[in-house]
Amino acid sequence: MYKGNLDTIILKLLSEHNKMYGYEITQKVKELSQGKINIKEGALYPALHRLKSKGFLEVETLKVDNRLRKYYKLTKNGNKESIVKTAELEEFINTMQLLLNPKFNFK
Amino acid sequence: MYKGNLDTIILKLLSEHNKMYGYEITQKVKELSQGKINIKEGALYPALHRLKSKGFLEVETLKVDNRLRKYYKLTKNGNKESIVKTAELEEFINTMQLLLNPKFNFK
DNA sequence: TCTATATACCTAATCAACTTAGGTATATAA
DNA sequence: TTATATACCTAAGTTGATTAGGTATATAGA
Secondary structure: OOOOOHHHHHHHHHHHHOEEEHHHHHHHHHHHOOOOOOOOHHHHHHHHHHHHHOOOEEEEEEEEOOEEEEEEEEOHHHHHHHHHHHHHHHHHHHHHHHHHOHHHOOO | OOOOOHHHHHHHHHHHHOOEEHHHHHHHHHHHOOOOOOOOHHHHHHHHHHHHHOOOEEEEEEEEOOEEEEEEEEOHHHHHHHHHHHHHHHHHHHHHHHHHOHHHOOO
16 A cells, blocks of 8 residues: 555656556566555556646557556656655655654754 | 554654543644644544554553543554564655755755 | 466446545633 | 634535546457
8 A cells, every 4th residue: 555645656656767658667666665555456457547637747659468457657847746745655655754753853 | 634644653652651541642643743633532542452462562541530441552563563663754755855855855 | 279467448337535624612822 | 802722523615536437459378
């Protein structure tokens, strides 16, 4: 489970890979997370459509090996959003660390 | 937002404070998180009741300064659960770090 | 040949956990 | 007398996931 961070994960990945298609994203996340995060299709595709409808992603459909692939890439706004969301996730993680390690609160 | 980690936060706090009441938990979390996490009552109280019904918490009602306080403390199973959930949250955070800092994947 | 697995997309129904918004009540500070 | 803090509670609505279903092609194995 990615706990509301799926959009952030997608935006962050796309900020590093120019363009990716849905299935590729699930595999990349699985690889980067050492098998711990397995994005479900029922979460992924609605998320991609949501991000596109918000103007953060643009799509290009290509046929590769007789199969359709929908490549997504960040728009200019998507790039901004990626930076904002990534910063928010980092802050969230730092805050969680404070709760887990209360002794380090005043470090 | 605490993104599905409220139960973990409560269990972890109670593992360090013996007994706490609801309002106290919200204040303590606000303090520890430097104001960033503001637990809503609509989330807190159902969570406390849920954890109690699962046998992880036990309650003692006291009247202090003419106001009721419901003090919660971990049961034996609650203590176990606290350890499990805390470890899960730590692992989740580590996994998120991998996604945020892909260069550190092989450290 | 048939079946399972991988690749590649999609949606609808369901579930869990949150926010919002309402309620009750006492104590204190402006 | 009004707002804020303390202290508890629940119901309705929203969000974002899972589960489970669908379509279709390619490949590996029994």
